[in-house]
Amino acid sequence: MLSDSCPQRRRYSGDKVFEGIPAGPDESGLVLAFLDGNDFSAQTRRAFVNDLKKFARWFTEANREPFVVARVTTRDVGDFRDHLRRGKCQAVATVNRALVNVRRFFSWLVEHGHLTANPAVKVKELRRVQLALKGLDRSQVRRLLREIELRQDVRANAIFGLLLFTGCRVGDLVSLEMHDLMISERNGQVVFKQARAASKGPCRCRCWPGGL
Known part of the structure; x- marks a missing residue:
């Protein structure tokens, strides 16, 4: 008992x-x-x-x-x-x-000798499907950029503009150095260093200015 x-x-x-x-x-x-x-x-x-x-x-x-x-x-x-x-x-x-x-x-x-084989061994677990990241909608992006303009925050404008127009990750942006940016009057390019570890070469993204 x-x-x-x-x-x-x-x-x-x-x-x-x-x-x-x-x-x-x-x-x-x-x-x-x-x-x-x-x-x-x-x-x-x-x-x-x-x-x-x-x-x-x-x-x-x-x-x-x-x-x-x-x-x-x-x-x-x-x-x-x-x-x-x-x-x-x-x-x-x-x-x-x-x-x-x-x-x-x-x-x-x-x-413990109750069975000779485990019937569940060959049954694989289901794969976890990573959900797609949810981005900001157009109105949210517009409000964000408008607030940056009202504050006249040049640094924030550069940061959010780069995130918005290249789709880079925060980690990619943090690792940038000045020589990774190639900017002209009408467009620009940026080289993300972190992409080099996963590919044979650096990842280059073009950036075009635009409005919402």
């Missing part, structure tokens, strides 16, 4: 891990042994149980059979990942966390 000093373990005692989900007679005990065999925080334990229940529920509905760890295939894990992303429209981070937790549980099953 578990001690009263471990409420997070009592919460998942007995067969309540997969309560309401058809599962094999040993499956809940395996989950409990996995959780108790690792020094997880209460929050981490809950996350594991929630993700494993989510997987078990999907497994029983998709395959129309009780959840038994020995019956899980690589296709099951891959389809579960796709179900969370496409069917449930869950965030990439949420899907990857569930996949990692399922993989870790099955890895423990292999290490």
Whole structure:
């Protein structure tokens, strides 16, 4: 019997891990042994149980059979990942966390001799797609340049003009030196040094004055 000093373990005692989900007679005990065999925080334990229940529920509905760890295939894990992303429209981070937790549980099953292979090993996590940076709209740019003109701030005008008309990063601008700028009466060029590390040569951008 578990001690009263471990409420997070009592919460998942007995067969309540997969309560309401058809599962094999040993499956809940395996989950409990996995959780108790690792020094997880209460929050981490809950996350594991929630993700494993989510997987078990999907497994029983998709395959129309009780959840038994020995019956899980690589296709099951891959389809579960796709179900969370496409069917449930869950965030990439949420899907990857569930996949990692399922993989870790099955890895423990292999290490302790309950399975001969981990079906989740070959299932890759989803790639995180970096969102495009959101720029200022035309009215915001106009207000910004107008305020610079009203303040007659020559330095700010040069800085924001360079950012606006070249699309450079702040780090690119900070590293500029005078000889990197080639300015004439009607146009100009600038060489960004930081671009040299990622390409064979310097990055040259043309700058044309203009209004909004």
